[in-house]
Amino acid sequence: MRFSRRVFMTVAAAILAAPVCAAEKLNVVATTGMIADAARQVGGDLVDVRGLMGPGVDPHAYRQTRTDIVAMTRADLVLWHGLYLEAQMEDFFHDLEGKRRVVAVAEGLPKDALKGHDDYADKFDPHVWMDPALWSQVVTEVRDSLIELQPESKAAFEANAAVHLEEIAKLATYSDEAMSTVPNEARVLLTAHDAFGYFGTAYGFEVLGIQGISTQSEAGLNRISELVDMLVERKVSAIFVESSVSDRNIRALIEGAAAKGHEVKIGGELFSDAMGVDGTYEGTYVGMIDHNITVIADALGGEVPTRGMQGKLSAGS
Template identity: 75%
Template structure:
């Protein structure tokens, strides 16, 4: 029944008229906020971008709605992440790519640069936005996708992409500086799920997630017990909650450590699978990572500017 309803909505959407003008902005639909931001940065006034997953939305569990289906079937370009991030939507995208231009923007990254997935054979950690080095490749893939759909704007897309990549490189330099100021024995990042592996590899942090790479994996009592012992034994005092994941497991860690006489506090809320509120600095890719980098460095004993890289963060440190 679900499949039949899905096909009915799909057929109805494709039956709706689509009006196109050569000088009208391209209609682009992107799954995650990070991809939507890349499309806006590269596309500029050549694009009208709709992001499906807003602040606090978990892409691992997200399923397309009827309005999503209509938006995507009427779009000039659909951008999704791939690497099994949108696990509940993969079949839909494979159906859709027969009728629309659909691009999985992270699938082109050389697998030698990716972390193997603990839970699924032949799958990789999709959280590549956590390191600017890998996200640069996604931005270039977005540029290529836009250029394919609108080749006459190739020079505009190329110039916009290079400007955005320059900002990403500046963010990398900022991250290197402030994260290096964290004492070596404090470079342990404990979070709700294993979304920060690429971050840890890039900036020299040990990363420990209660859940696995996907939020759909279970956080067992044994795992929580192991991490409580680790917090106590290594005298780790800060753990981090995530904007798109329940803080229940993190609270269990804090309570478990307290029961053993060790005080642990929440170092801050990090953006893991979704960005901040639309219209804010934290609702952009640069702002998302600037926030994470600054919060982590500050909570773990590093030296940070009061409001991040360019003084744009909404909260001071």
């Protein structure tokens, strides 16, 4: 069949006038809320992100469900933390690597920037999100993973990442300023498990956890007794509970100190291995760390805005 020049030009004009189809959204699955937030911030409208572990979920003990397995085997990209954080899922991820694009976003961090693991000689402390400077490198890894998968969207991913990294830089500045107001003698941070080691290094705090780096570590009676004696001897006034760890051991410390005539209060609840409720400011990485910094500084005698660096923290945070 031959087309007249008039018909050909009409068809060509229609093709040129038609809108260019946007790149198809990438289906991304992330283990922790922190990684899911990074993927959403960098991916923007070009990604659909599903986070497996919601508020209050402990990644050290988490095991994939059937629904998780289906989601990950159908995903374009699976992002997990690594550094033995998702200890119960590692074998699954290594098996999945042969079928899907799977990236452990914290494994590429410089080893000289990482802290050793208390329980495993060949492992590292995975809680790198507690230092915004380290977490920025993880965000960059998320950006590069998205670009590798969808290179035609490189400019958008880079622009989104630049905006988010600037937000994290402002968070780091606020954190430095807030922590500098805490008196030196009060710089002891005691929590349910040892998730704040990078925080301690970044801001000059002595950090103590009742349990070790993993919540799977057991806190024995000797450990509780030693910490009670420390609280009394050093007159520590506040200790902290965590949103993803039982407060049973924290209560035992408070009762033990009280039995020796020393009052210790709960300084507040901190987000350690999981963020706040989805859809809230504390349900983002920036809001999570803003909350922690503000709560810690306020409880230990520092000077901080009541509602955090941007005035966005929920009342009572």
